Amino acid sequence: MSTSESDTIATEATTQAPQTSNRKQPFPQGFLDTISTGWADRPDLAPPTRAQAPYAAARRAALSRAFPGDRLVVPAGGYKQRSNDTDYPFRAHSALAHLTGWGADAVPDSVLVFDPREDADGEPGHDVTLYLRERADRTTPEFYGDATIGEFWIGPRPSLAGVAAELGIPTAHIDGFAGADGDRVLDDDTDLTRTVSELRLVKDxxxxxxxxxxxxxxxxxxxxxxxxxxxxxxxxxxxxxxxxxxxxxxxxxxxxxxxxxxxxxxxxxxxxxxxxxxxxxxxxxxxxxxxxxxxxxxxxxxxxxxxxxxxxxxxxxxxxxxxxxxxxxxxxxxxxxxxxxxxxxxxxxxxxxxxxxxxxxxxxxxxxxxxxxxxxxxxxxxxxxxxxxxxxxxxxxxxxxxxxxxxxxxxxxxxxxxxxxxxxxxxxxxxxxxxxxxxxxxxxxxxxxxxxxxxxxxxxxxxxxxxxxxxxxxxxxxxx
The missing domain is CATH 3.90.230.10 (Creatinase/methionine aminopeptidase superfamily)
Structure with missing residues (x-):
């Protein structure tokens, strides 16, 4: 059966107070002491750049030209609840997929951000960063303790470095993203939403x-x-x-x-x-x-x-x-x-x-x-x-x-x-x-x-x- 947030393993020993969910059971100290050890090395090889990366870069450049001086925020979206503690399968927002080249393997709660800058010749442009959550591998408590992102539960997730190499976009941890007054946010900003839609009228x-x-x-x-x-x-x-x-x-x-x-x-x-x-x-x-x-x-x-x-x-x-x-x-x-x-x-x-x-x-x-x-x-x-x-x-x-x-x-x-x-x-x-x-x-x-x-x-x-x-x-x- 499926698992989700309520399956999160308690990260403290059984001497702690009872959990509020019947499905969130505490584990003994021995489990907590050993779960992160005894695993074989898993090399993190840099993946090749995807064939769609240069096309997505051209789309980002067109969007940048349409909004000189503006900070643009394009969220991927997150999981949507189906019932109780089960979610619908995640699918990234179409605009984010189009602008990054990320498809079925995009991860929830990622955000593509265009930060305005001026080139050396004074021309406006943007520094583009894809913010996402770093993988919850064996070195993190989330590995075994979070059924939403932990790799013990859901399998390997892409790393920041891997995504950057595949898509040709600088990446950063989602914790480093902060919205600001004046941001143009997709779906909240009519002009931005219209423009990213019109970018898809002619296919490459x-x-x-x-x-x-x-x-x-x-x-x-x-x-x-x-x-x-x-x-x-x-x-x-x-x-x-x-x-x-x-x-x-x-x-x-x-x-x-x-x-x-x-x-x-x-x-x-x-x-x-x-x-x-x-x-x-x-x-x-x-x-x-x-x-x-x-x-x-x-x-x-x-x-x-x-x-x-x-x-x-x-x-x-x-x-x-x-x-x-x-x-x-x-x-x-x-x-x-x-x-x-x-x-x-x-x-x-x-x-x-x-x-x-x-x-x-x-x-x-x-x-x-x-x-x-x-x-x-x-x-x-x-x-x-x-x-x-x-x-x-x-x-x-x-x-x-x-x-x-x-x-x-x-x-x-x-x-x-x-x-x-x-x-x-x-x-x-x-x-x-x-x-x-x-x-x-x-x-x-x-x-x-x-x-x-x-x-x-x-x-x-x-x-x-x-x-x-x-x-x-x-x-x-x-x-x-």
Whole structure:
């Protein structure tokens, strides 16, 4: 079972006063006298500098230029309580990870500090220091006495010298950090929070490589789901089985999932953020799976595929599915350097409005539905946006200014999703009965280059024919 603060070993002998926690038991003097002795030497070899270090240094330099003369404080954050004395797994703040190159192995309560200075030529700059807690090894009482940081409990932690060598950043003990009046502190300072978010709008070469890796591993996770469809169907809570299959891939080849997996079968596919995942996966239905692997650098994919559980689409399912794909293809065709980010959504909406109007679902024409002020009737069946930036957060750059995001211009190096959908709720009386309970979304991860968009997830089957062939190849007779 897990351990935490209340497991801390009393560092005094049993003659002392009783402890306040039933789980904080005193140890006899013999233990205290011997626990720090008798261990083999463990050489502390300097690790090589990480490949991402020069990229992170360039990001820090850009942030420094944006705030001359200001002291900037970027905390990693700490553990967050899950229940009683157990915590959620720690994940460093995305801005700290981006500015340091530290990923899944970042330690809680670290702080990145930019102290202002003037260069020899009078130009403003910053001295950057990463403050963190030194390792609680065998030479410290915390080694055996603190279940949160002690290496007897949690295993080796990075040393100050090791982190400095790996990341190329001077380090200091967290005890030496002190806040000061006038500090610009991330999440408390709107301008700083916005700027570090906007720094991620255009990805560098290292980030793009990590995005490709995340998509590649995610694709294998989708293959795992398709291959395991017979067992998933046989499981009473098959949606949980889907979640578990993907989790196995995410943890064995990455840090985990970049967000809670959506495994939405049948009418559940019409709930945009269905993460309860407690339903059955029934032949004849569609299952919408929205999932992404977060790799160790913390970059994540975000991909959705909608699968016919029986292996083949019914005619109405195929019609709806291919309409969503048509909308996705239109959005992809509209994406190119120099156009606004919002044009991706507008292209997808043009297809959605036209098709639902053709099916007689709208009280107005498609053109009227697309009117910016009086329209929107088609949005009943697709209320969400078509695209968002993607990277070290699944909804990356979310604090960027609107004129830099939705109204911004697409540039080479941007990575974003294209994810139109159609959702006909089980109780929606505005649609024919055969449409009700069908939800479809197709989501791909796209890299903008100087030559146009590249679909990073194109190898994961997309068309109705490709999806049926995929299931037949990996899971023949799944819905039989």
């Amino acid at each position: 070469e290292y980030e793009i490589a990590q995005m490709r890796l995340a998509v590649e591993v995610t694709g294998r996770g989708f293959d795992d789901i398709v291959a395991d469809l017979p067992r998933i169907i046989a499981t009473p809570r098959g949606e949980r089985a889907v979640e578990g299959v993907f989790h196995h891939r995410a943890r064995t080849e990455g840090n985990g999932e970049g967000y809670d997996t959506i495994a939405a079968s049948g009418p559940h596919a019409c709930y945009l953020h269905w993460t309860r995942n407690d339903g059955a996966v029934v032949p004849g239905d569609l299952i919408l799976v929205d999932a992404g692997v977060e790799v160790d650098s913390l970059y994540t994919a975000d991909i959705t595929r909608t699968l016919p559980v029986s292996g083949t689409f019914t005619p109405i399912q195929r019609t709806i599915y291919e309409t969503v794909r048509e909308a996705a293809d239109a959005a992809f065709a509209a994406a190119r350097p120099g156009v606004t980010f919002r044009s991706i959504h507008e292209a997808a909406m043009g297809v959605i409005a036209q098709r639902v109007a053709d099916w007689g679902l709208l009280p107005v024409t498609a053109a009227e539905a697309l009117d910016a002020e009086r329209g929107g009737q088609h949005r009943r069946y697709m209320v969400h946006g078509t695209s968002h930036h993607l990277g070290i957060d699944v909804h990356d750059c979310a604090q960027a200014r609107r004129e830099m995001y939705y109204d911004g211009i697409l540039e080479p190096g941007m990575v974003f999703t294209i994810e139109p959908g159609l959702y006909f709720q089980i109780d929606d009386l505005t649609v024919p009965e055969e449409y009700r309970g069908i939800g479809v979304r197709i989501e791909d991860d796209v890299l903008m280059t100087a030559d146009g968009p590249v679909n990073l997830s194109a190898d994961i089957p997309r068309t109705a024919d490709e999806v049926e062939a995929w299931i037949a190849r990996l899971s023949p007779g799944a819905g039989a």
